[in-house]
Amino acid sequence: MTAEKPKLLEAEGIKQSFVDGAKTVEILHGISLALDRGELVALAGPSGSGKSTLLAILGGLLLPRSGTVRIDGVDMITLRAHHLSRLRREKIGFVIQGLGLLPAMTVLDNIALPLIPSGGAERADLERLNTLLERLEISKLASTRIDKLSGGERQRVAIARALVLDPALLLLDEPTASLDKANAERVLALLTELRQSTSNGQSENRPGILMATHDPRILNSDAVDRVLELREGRLV
Amino acid sequence: MKRFLSLLAFALASLIRRKRRSLSLGFGLLLIAFLLSAALLLHDSIRAEYERLIPGMAELSVHQLRGGRPERIAGDALKELESHPGVRSITPRVWGYLYLPPLSANLTVMAKNGDPALPTILDGTLPDNEGELTIGDRIAHSLGLRPGDSIALPGAAGFQLFTVRGVFTSDSSLLAGDLALFTEKDARSLLGYDDELYTDLAIALSAPSEANAIAARIEKLLPGARIVERSAIERAYALSFGQRAGFLAALLLPILGSFLLIAWDRLSGSSDEERYEAGVLLISGWEFRDILTFRILESSALSGIAAALGISLAYLYLFIFDAPLLADLLLGWSSLHPTFKLTPMLHGSQLLMLVAILVLPFTAISILPAFRSANVDADALLRGGR
Structure with missing residues (x-):
């Protein structure tokens, strides 16, 4: 008898609230969801429905009021801060809504940011970096400053940075919100390609992708495996 | 790392x-x-x-005062102190200042008397004969002098010509910078000192802890003398x-x-x-x-x-x-x-x-x-x- 392999991401009973003056506002009312490797799942919902907060909790950036979040079977909520940071670093790639790029730095320096705390880019990292740059069609922009790039190019840089440590889980917040049709399709094609292949070609290591979006171009796309809809803090 | x-x-x-x-x-x-x-x-x-x-200074130096002003002192004024067990030596010294108009600065004139605190010679030798001097490096530099050069100095009886025998150097500019060393006769001549009279007496002690006791003896022997202890200068x-x-x-x-x-x-x-x-x-x-x-x-x-x-x-x-x-x-x-x-x-x-x-x-x-x-x-x- 073999133990069942844990899902890449499992969240159960996630509740979150914040205090606004004298009253407590409930944002998430017991969210449960799961994601497997190679899955591309969209988290839909209007602005203010709690999508970004849920992403922050699933990514280990915010502690929920209650509930559990497991990555590859490891409960993130009970981990000590140092171990949680390490888990985040090793398993999760983030692309935030504002992209979070450092405008005075070059494309390459922004993408290499995650490598710095482990001592900088080694040969294997450089190879992966080059592969990523080529795959995302930004090789020629490597030494260009971020503030000289178009919106679509910036988006690809943010995705490249999230992928540089080869994460198991990729979380994206509104990745196409400010892009035109061509660039939005390009990002979607890229994500589709990503979940079908890995840097080392092994299917069991394909990343699972969860993206918060209310972009109909994505929600109606065949590339998306499932759409989870969040309304007023509940999955419907 | x-x-x-x-x-x-x-x-x-x-x-x-x-x-x-x-x-x-x-x-x-x-x-x-x-x-x-x-x-x-x-x-x-x-x-x-x-x-x-500090280490080159005499433990005690004695100046004669008259009416509160420094006066020259006789070389044998403390002769009877030489036999004191705490006293190693008493050296009468001739020194003073000479104003040099071209530099608008004073030269410290000193007679060669075997002072152990004399700085190292940079170039040349000490003055052996009359009409010779050895000078500090700053003065030499300011006047562009080197050993063998001549200089006329405004002495008490008019200008006197000297030949530079050497230039002093020292780790200390305070000690050597403005110094000019002469034979005793030339120093007296420049400063207008009579024979047997000195600027001060430098007293070396065999037991520096005795300085106070010996200073008290000197006060009795030379009423009104100013006795400067090295420790006081240090302080x-x-x-x-x-x-x-x-x-x-x-x-x-x-x-x-x-x-x-x-x-x-x-x-x-x-x-x-x-x-x-x-x-x-x-x-x-x-x-x-x-x-x-x-x-x-x-x-x-x-x-x-x-x-x-x-x-x-x-x-x-x-x-x-x-x-x-x-x-x-x-x-x-x-x-x-x-x-x-x-x-x-x-x-x-x-x-x-x-x-x-x-x-x-x-x-x-x-x-x-x-x-x-x-x-x-x-x-x-x-x-x-x-």
């Missing part, structure tokens, strides 16, 4: 990226580093000068230089305080950008301690570079350019003397102290803002903050 070097490289790159902020903070730090270093190096250099002088020097250093510290402390306040203000004021950057780093997989280390390295690097430049500039200012302005304020050096050249000195302990004064407070003061910016709410950034 790899992690540390990688974070250090990122911190240096970050300083370069934020040129304007780095330059304005760095300039303030550089200025304070320069002032503090100049004050400390100057103080230590002067202290080293007088500490070199006067220490007090004088201590006061000057204290004066400078009193001036510098408010400057340092103001600067630290400015630094604090700047470090706190730029927190929006730093908090954004910290959020980006956190989302890029950095841990809190990585961000904190990076910020501390950034502050240390900035203050370290400014301190290194400030100390180097202070060294050049003091020992190459002779400390204009500050020398007038601190040295109290008489304009009647020829130029005074500080002896260059820079020790590891001074460097360590300067680094501790300059780098540690700035780094320490930046820890709280660094902590605040590293402890960022990444959730806010994720929800579309800047």
Whole structure:
């Protein structure tokens, strides 16, 4: 008898609230969801429905009021801060809504940011970096400053940075919100390609992708495996 | 180590990226580093000068006073003290000052009397015959004199011609800078001294602890004489230089305080950008301690570079350019003397102290803002903050 392999991401009973003056506002009312490797799942919902907060909790950036979040079977909520940071670093790639790029730095320096705390880019990292740059069609922009790039190019840089440590889980917040049709399709094609292949070609290591979006171009796309809809803090 | 070097490289790159902020903070730090270093190096250099002088001084020197004014003293005035068990020797000395109009400065004229405190000769020999002199390097430099050259000096009975036999050097400019050594006959002639009368008597003691007892004996033998103990000169020097250093510290402390306040203000004021950057780093997989280390390295690097430049500039200012302005304020050096050249000195302990004064407070003061910016709410950034 073999133990069942844990899902890449499992969240159960996630509740979150914040205090606004004298009253407590409930944002998430017991969210449960799961994601497997190679899955591309969209988290839909209007602005203010709690999508970004849920992403922050699933990514280990915010502690929920209650509930559990497991990555590859490891409960993130009970981990000590140092171990949680390490888990985040090793398993999760983030692309935030504002992209979070450092405008005075070059494309390459922004993408290499995650490598710095482990001592900088080694040969294997450089190879992966080059592969990523080529795959995302930004090789020629490597030494260009971020503030000289178009919106679509910036988006690809943010995705490249999230992928540089080869994460198991990729979380994206509104990745196409400010892009035109061509660039939005390009990002979607890229994500589709990503979940079908890995840097080392092994299917069991394909990343699972969860993206918060209310972009109909994505929600109606065949590339998306499932759409989870969040309304007023509940999955419907 | 790899992690540390990688974070250090990122911190240096970050300083370069934020040129304007780095330059304005760095300039303030550089200025304070320069002032503090100049004050400390100057103080230590002067202290080293007088500490070199002290061992060569007589334990007691005796001057005859008349009506409160110095009077020449007979060479055998303390003859009966020579047999005192605590006294090693009594040396009558002829010395005085001679004004040199071309330099607008005084020359210290001294008769060769085997003084053990005489500085090392740089070039040439001591004067053996009448009409010869050996001079200090600063005077020689000012007048462009070398051994073999001649110089006419304005003595008591008119100008006298001398040949330079040698040029003194010494680690101490205070001792050698304005010195001119002659035969006793020439020194008397220049200063207008009669035979058998001397400027003072230098007394060497076999037991320096006896100085007080012997001074009391001298007072009885020579009523009204002024007896100067070496320990009193030592105390006067220490007090004088201590006061000057204290004066400078009193001036510098408010400057340092103001600067630290400015630094604090700047470090706190730029927190929006730093908090954004910290959020980006956190989302890029950095841990809190990585961000904190990076910020501390950034502050240390900035203050370290400014301190290194400030100390180097202070060294050049003091020992190459002779400390204009500050020398007038601190040295109290008489304009009647020829130029005074500080002896260059820079020790590891001074460097360590300067680094501790300059780098540690700035780094320490930046820890709280660094902590605040590293402890960022990444959730806010994720929800579309800047």
